[in-house]
Amino acid sequence: MQDPGHLPAPDDTGSATEERFAYQAQGGLRAVMEMLAGGGVLHVTCEHFEDVLVARTDGTVPGGAALWDFQQIKSREGQKNWTLFGVLRSKALASLLRTHQVLREHQDLTYVLTVGVEGVLSSDADVRAVAQGRGGDSAERLDRIARYLGANAAETAGFLRLVRIEELPDRYELERRNRDALFDLAPHLRVGEAEAMHADLLNRVRLAMGGRLGPHWQALVTRLNVPERVLRKRLTPQKLRDVALRLDRLDLADYVLRASRRAAQIHPYPGAESLSMPSLSSVYVPQRLQRITPESGQPSGRAADRSADDVAGAAALPGRAPVCLVLAGPGGGKSSLLRAVQADSAERWPAPGGQGLLGVTVPATALLGSPLPSALAAAATRQLATFALQRTLSDELFLNRPAPGACWLVLVDGLDEITDRDDRQNLLHTLTNFASEPDPLYRFVVASRPLPEKELRVLGPDVPRYQVMPFSRSELSEAARRILDSLGIPDSRDAAGRFVRVLDDAYLTDFALTPLMATMLCQLYAADPGQSLPDTRGALYAKFTDLLHRRMSGRDQSGVRSQAEAALARFGPTAMSRAHDLLDQLPETIDSLAFGHHSGSEASWAAALAALDDARRPRAVPEDDWNEFLSSVLGRSGLLTRAGDGFTFLHQTFQEHCAARHLARDPTSHARELNRLLGPWKEDGGTNPWGAPLDTASYIGFLIDPGTAPPTDPAPCLEALAVPDNIRGCLLIATLLSLGTLLTGQWKPLIQAAAQAMATACADPDGEATPRVWAAAVLAELDLQQGTTALEMLADDQGLDDEFNEDPHSPDFSDRLLAARRLLELDPPRGEDACYRLVHDPDLYGSVRVRAAEVLLSSGDERVCRALGYLAEAADLHFDDRLDAARRLATLDPEAAVRALHILIEDYRGDPDWLDWCIAAALALDDLGDGRGRQITDELSVGY
Incomplete structure (x- = not known):
């Protein structure tokens, strides 16, 4: 279907009309209301060719194509009723003729030409005839109109057959009808809501008349099939879907349009x-x-x-x-x-x-x-x-x-x-x-x-x-650029480059590859680009919370201190002194409250704060005023956000950091809490190390980090975990390393000890197979090179699957395959080679070999067709494994799969024990479009 939006319009002025003729906007809104009501209007374009261009589909046009209605809308110009001379003098017909002259070359366009006039037509037979498309029926009238338009009679006759004149109500009545239409479409709307929606829709029509429906609206268009300048003038159901939602489901519209979109941006x-x-x-x-x-x-x-x-x-x-x-x-x-x-x-x-x-x-x-x-x-x-x-x-x-x-x-x-x-x-x-x-x-x-x-x-x-997954280096650079730019740092791209180089120099790049760490480090860098960055996670959190506190409690006009003085000064010096003391001690106060909540306290933040000695309400301050001040302090801390009637930490790690910092002030309580949390990590028991309470690792990290721990050496509490028979404990050490807790040199002996312990465990020929693979996976998190080498060795160890950790019919029971898959994630080329070797290993269960080929398929290895074809024809595999391989091959190379299925059937056709499987293979042939499959199925089913 051709779209006039692609065609150059003879008259396409737009913005001047928007300001001069409000009536045209209400006329355009009339068609928009018809679209919202489901009246067959596809879209409405303003000020392209004519004042309004309405695309309709009503079943009258062959092939379901659109009927294009080009409308000239004329407001009253002083005359009582519209005569033919008045219509001609308005230049509406002259404009429509120019449109007709452009469009008539396009045979695939079905269109009509409409003059909409404010008011009524006179009883003059000439104007009545033109209004009904019969303007060329009279030779005298045709000659008169042609001379006025400066066109020949034949052209004018064809043109007039497409013209209609429509009587429109006056501007006040047209506006009232549009408003009433909103009530008819959605009687649940209150008067104020209907008025606001009418104003919104009218504004969108005005924007369209001026070609200013901006990119936000364009992004909602499903098919950008016309030039942008036309899109900026076109109102579509996609652009008005929020209005349609408000008309249909006001509760849903309130959730989606007003709240959900905004809240998700915080x-x-x-x-x-x-x-x-x-x-x-x-x-x-x-x-x-x-x-x-x-x-x-x-x-x-x-x-x-x-x-x-x-x-x-x-x-x-x-x-x-x-x-x-x-x-x-x-x-x-x-x-x-x-x-x-x-x-x-x-x-x-x-x-x-x-x-x-x-x-x-x-x-x-x-x-x-x-x-x-x-x-x-x-x-x-x-x-x-x-x-x-x-x-x-x-x-x-x-x-x-x-x-x-x-x-x-x-x-x-x-x-x-x-x-x-x-x-x-x-x-x-x-x-x-x-x-x-x-x-x-x-x-x-x-x-x-x-x-x-x-x-x-x-x-x-x-x-x-x-x-x-963590950010890649390029993603980190882009995240830094966006954050620094939003914080007002000039030349944010260059600044992001300098920031990443600072991370490199401090060996902190890997530490910064998560959104939270990148955000915090960027804010510290933006506050003082020349400062050194923290070298552990606890030090980062400590420095960042100090920055938040300084910003929050500063003495400038926007600071809490200045606002507290303005709000509480009238209650006397005692109130002011108590407020300043609270602000001075706020970090310690939040730490105390954080520990209480981390320990399971159900008290609300405001109530817990009000119960502390430092936050006792001065006698002269009314309770509501003091509670409002306390809530303001909590909300402005930078660490907390409102959650219903209370507060919650913006991120759980800040609650952990503050709780750990509170415990650091009492070494006895600190030691007791750390021993409690380390208990489940000290006893491995031969179980899957990833079954350990991984959700406690972050909190443990803060408890041992020099940035939050007591001034004692925290290393001894972890040294007992770095032994070969405690894979779980070494996993904790590896997790703490990845979190950024064990980055400094003091932890290097511990990390080396844990790596050595895991190297010993995974190389132990007398050890159980599955724990050896687990140990190699943990080793890879401590020392990538040693770990990948160990995983490759285990994937090739033909004695590893002598005892299976699961039902051998499970596709993932093999420890060798488990090692190869972990290796694939860490080093794809070596992992793919290991899987390819498993495919060709005759000592493995057939299901494992097929599963190894499936892993190659998921990784995109180009050898997968060769591997599956080999397995589908391998005489040393069971029938069912060969059939699985052929079915997977069918998605990549149907011809090779058909060939393999025929070989499979012939290999087992004479064995009655495999008759059911041969029939299944024949049915698979039929599914692949091989006509012999049905024939073979019938032959095998005889006497079945």
């Missing part, structure tokens, strides 16, 4: 208030996600990289498990990812065709103790109350689909922040039960720090699991 990391952090969208750099295997908790290979959209989609595709799990370490980007998914779903809503997902982010802790719809309504209302939410969200909103065929995408943040393991298990049971319904209303993305595998088994093997 940056999740500290500094968002006191350091004027920008919106999340302006600094967000999407991270890569990698599929991980439930058996090992380790990434499954380089080809499993996904984007955030893919993770949301993993819970969205029909036939796929409607739950997926996203894992990352502290500050690894989980919250940013969920907010980005929510913002994207809100921005795209409603999806074309009523399909899709609408995200709602909710803390995992908010889902305990209430039915899911009630918990979602309460949590969403609490979180969005400060983002222009106009009404309390009801349970009913989340009991129903957001649109026919659509689902709620529940983004559960911080599963690990539920401290009770039974509660975590119960929540996972609840989510899986909702998700297992035949046509689920909810789909879930659950974000968490790594948790013991035994806790996650309730999700089942089919639930996709992803690990948020």
